[in-house]
Amino acid sequence: MNSADRTNRNASSSLFGWEFQANAAIVLFIKHIEDAASIRVEGDEDIQLTLETGNVIYGQAKARTTRNPGEGSTTRFHEAMKTLAEDLRNEDCERIIYITNDEHPFGKSNQSAIYGDDAYLRYNELPDPARNFIKSSAASHNISEDELEKFYVCVIGFYGDDDSTRKKVIIRHVEQFASRLSMHLYGMVRNEKLRDTWGLLFQENASKLDKGIVVSKAQFVWPIIIALCQISEQEDMLDDVDYDIKQDVIAQYNRLIDSQTERFSFTTRVTSDFAEFRSLQNYSKLKEYRDAFIESTWTQYIEEVGANELEEEIAETLVKIILNKILIRENTIKTIKRETRL
């Protein structure tokens, strides 16, 4: 696609359209997280998801901005096909995807019941009227039906002024993604928060976008690591320590806890000590290793944590909380990276 065309289409794309595009990119990334390497989103409704193989999934995100489903949907599809047809010619093209928020992606007359507000279907799965409609549009761009095997349609419900209504389907995808991860805490992730972080990554509210945004897999996966760490640090917390004292210490020393768990010179010492400890002991579960390590070594860290002036009970709780947090964080990072093949 030449730059003059891009500029032209840029001018017509609304803020709403850009927001939809950013959210479509999130959904697409989630769907391909295991194989994805990065995603590129541009101001002209282009989404390019690069896979680890080097191949690319090309997408066109077209948003219906009116209240009436189906209104202008065929025009939007034809416009998208113009670009997708060009993308299909690229050697690295793995798929082309038409992404829309319209439950009638191919016009009102072409059976819509199967799309609803959440669908991801390939050409061969579509009913005949839809296939015929796509085929004739593709033919006008010299694309044969065989080539349409690479064609996919993705419908994502995205409408309304209310934020939570508009992003309902997106959140559902985030939720499903989180639940795919094998950690037992996924159910507690605040999906809205995670989606908001990704929205920020994709600059969904940018009023003006000078150039495309590229988000790497690492960038995409890390927010979920953060979300999971926040929960697991709270949940997997030192069963043996008195709950009230624990809460008091967290409330009173939360800044100290943060700063020690953020200090690399300290965290690397703890994780190295733990690795060595693990190699010498024999427990069946990681939690058992962790608890045993904390119990037998906490006194070694009192001074470095800066707790030597505190009452013994407080100092003990404080050091244990810090060690636990560091070790849980390390494990969460490892697990998610493995799950997402990061």
Place this chain on the structure above:
Amino acid sequence: MIIKSLSIRQGMRAKDFYFSPHRTLVWSDERNSVGKTTLIRALLYALGEDIKGTQEFKFNKIATKIVLQNEKKDTVSIIRNQAQIRVITKDGSLHLTLPFDFANLQKIVYGDLDKILLDNLLGSYYIDQDRGWTLLNRGKVIGDIAFNIENFIRGLSGNYDEKDLGRLRQLNKDIDKYKFISKAAGYQNDLVQEPGMDELIKNRARSNSRLALLRAENASLKKRIARLRLAQKDNARFVNHIEKMGLRVKTDTGEEIRVSVKNLIGYDDSSLFLENEVLTLKAEQKGILKQIREFEDELSDKDKLFDVESAANQFDKQFISIDFGTEDFEAILDSLKKQRSELSKKLKEGIKTDNEVYDAISDCVFDYCTKLGVVDLYKKDGKGILTSDLQSKSGTYYHLLVFAFRSSYLKCLNSYADIQPPFIIDSIRGREMNTENFEKCIGLLNSEFPKTQQILVSISQKGIDFDSEIKLSDSLMEDSYLIDDVGSWENQHFRSSEIKNLTKE
């Protein structure tokens, strides 16, 4: 202290009044409204007291010059021109400004006395024509100058706990404050009853408190982000330091590797973790900022509801948003009053117990009441000199009781503070004072205060012996003289010949 003379200057005219060290009678030959009371008040005004003058004779239009012998027996001249005071002593001249320097002026006149005593001094030697004859042990002496028997006793005995008094003052302030808040909350409640107002307030208050909460959350996120940024920098510095050290390690295979950021296990994760924590917090912050904007818009929309706004409307609108909380002000007030009453009781007990001054005043009051024939009235409620039950004491003899109390204060002031201010009584022959009672009062003055300077005011001289007199026939400034210039009037302080001639004319 002995007052020797007073000069009042009104423009370029002045009039001088001279007082005997014993008894001076200010009288008017059965005529009213000729300026007797004004003269007495001018005397106190000249001593620096906060006294306003009378309707016909405004003190802010005059200058006064009083010559007196202070408690140290030094002659002092005080010139007052509104707030400006010039004091001339044998040591020189001193400029003071009221009310800030009032304590300094009092020190010159009375010497070093306890502040509490100085605050209650005037009530012990001056009986005002209007309010003086109703003031028994607590109340106003004149204008805003108060007298309180407990404080008078404390000042005289020096036996009191400043902390307790401070607490009492604070309680009084709190009580005033809660009375005010209680009234204000009542007014707000009235406003709420106005049609259409209640919804507005509820929503507005809700929006306001939610807004405050969101702003606080935003501020806290900002701080957290800043701390994370700092941690990132510290970590980068640390790793940089290690890299610069050029450490090399040998692996199990014998390969030698230089330690660098790239092969430092865990550093990447640590730095990505912090980076993404910042991103997560920023996303959260963005959501909060959006909500803040929405609330701000909502509040500004509400403001538009008031299209025509008078100052009073504006006040109501702002006033209605004040959150008075859900406290029960009446209950707080009750509790404060209870505390005050307990503390007052404790303080009162402190005054009564083992206090020589208290005992002396009580004995003196009893003695004078006996002499004046009102001892039964005094004993009626059994509460002695600290009584607050004035109702039981009202009646014809009340003035005698007042006279007994006030005379006792001066008597004990003489004994315990060793100072002798003049006894200024306006007017000894009050409206309700019959001849018999009047004579009893004069008798008491004669027997109990023979050495005290007395300045008595009376409509006539009948039945009163005196050493010097000031007779007013028509007005205070009658027979005034023209001065050469203000400077010379001020400086003619020690016309010793006149002062020495202060004898019965």
